[in-house]
Amino acid sequence: MALQTNRKIQHLATLNNQFRLLIDDNHVVYVTVEPGILPRGDWSFIDFLSFPPGDWNRGHISKNRRTGSLGFSSISYDSVPGVENIWHHTYIDHLEFERIGSLGRNVCIVTHPFFHYPVIIKFASFPCEIDYIETETTMYHRLHGTGISPGFLGHVTENNRGVIGFVLQIITDSRPAEPRDLTICQDVLARLHTQGIMHGNIHKDSFLVQEGKAFLIDFGISYLCDEGKEHEIECEHLEQLLAGA
Incomplete structure (x- = not known):
């Protein structure tokens, strides 16, 4: 060779x-x-x-x-899986972003000429992680324009692989949920359930609280569900979570 x-x-x-x-x-x-x-x-x-x-x-x-x-x-040279649910009109290659901070593995604060402010990108580094990004992309599509989640601003691409992630609006001056935020967190979770979605992984960091309003994030294991009983169980889990915060 x-x-x-x-x-x-x-x-x-x-x-x-x-x-x-x-x-x-x-x-x-x-x-x-x-x-x-x-x-x-x-x-x-x-x-x-x-x-x-x-x-x-x-x-x-x-x-x-x-x-x-x-x-x-x-x-x-093999076909490497990427996201299939491509619905937003904006596509940006991962190499075009300038990284200015990290929020965890595969989640970065970045800048790009398309935006006049920093944004967040979340992506799958490896093909085995793409299912989580696929699920989140689908959920953000369903939630687009509802105000339940941060704004979805576009798809992140990689040459030879297609879409590997997405760009999100930063909810400025936000913080994780606290016991005093129970009512607004219940409200946004109820609105999520109205969209027929179970979050599936509720914790304090699943909520971003900003000026008396809560937003939901992290939909990697969310799923569609219209079962009222399951919604109730998730709501009860939220109450227990914040009661012990």
């Missing part, structure tokens, strides 16, 4: 023995390292391993049993 030694390699994310890497500032690849040949969390191979040229997006690194050296045992 021909190798090219002068390529610029940037580490983007790690999940167990999988690595998401950016090559030459414009080409994302997904590399799997043979289990057990590197210490957990070690991506030092990026600095000394030669990366193959050509049009590929998946690679596998293994150890030569005779020499003990690491190398690419295979590369391929």
Whole structure:
């Protein structure tokens, strides 16, 4: 396999023995390292391993049993799943954002020329995470214009993969829910249920409270449900959650 030694390699994310890497500032690849040949969390191979040229997006690194050296045992160009429910008119490539802060894994505060203010992007670093982004994208579509959730501002894309995330409005000067916010949190949760949606993962950080109003976020495991009993159980869980806050 021909190798090219002068390529610029940037580490983007790690999940167990999988690595998401950016090559030459414009080409994302997904590399799997043979289990057990590197210490957990070690991506030092990026600095000394030669990366193959050509049009590929998946690679596998293994150890030569005779020499003990690491190398690419295979590369391929495969279809990598992205979000299918594409409904917003705005698409922005992930490389166009300037990151200015982090709110957790795969959630960043960023800027972009499209917007006159910072925004939030949430995305799937790896294909195995895309189902959560698919679910959230669908729920934000259903909630668009209701005021129940922050504004959905567009899709985040990655070349060769399609849509991998979304852009959200920042609810400025907001905070997580507290016991004193029970009434407004009950109100926004009831409105969510009216839309036929169960949140599925209610906790204090699921609510953003701003000037006497609550918004809901984090719909990665939400689902459609018109069953009143399930709605009641989620409402009871909210009461218990804030009572013990």
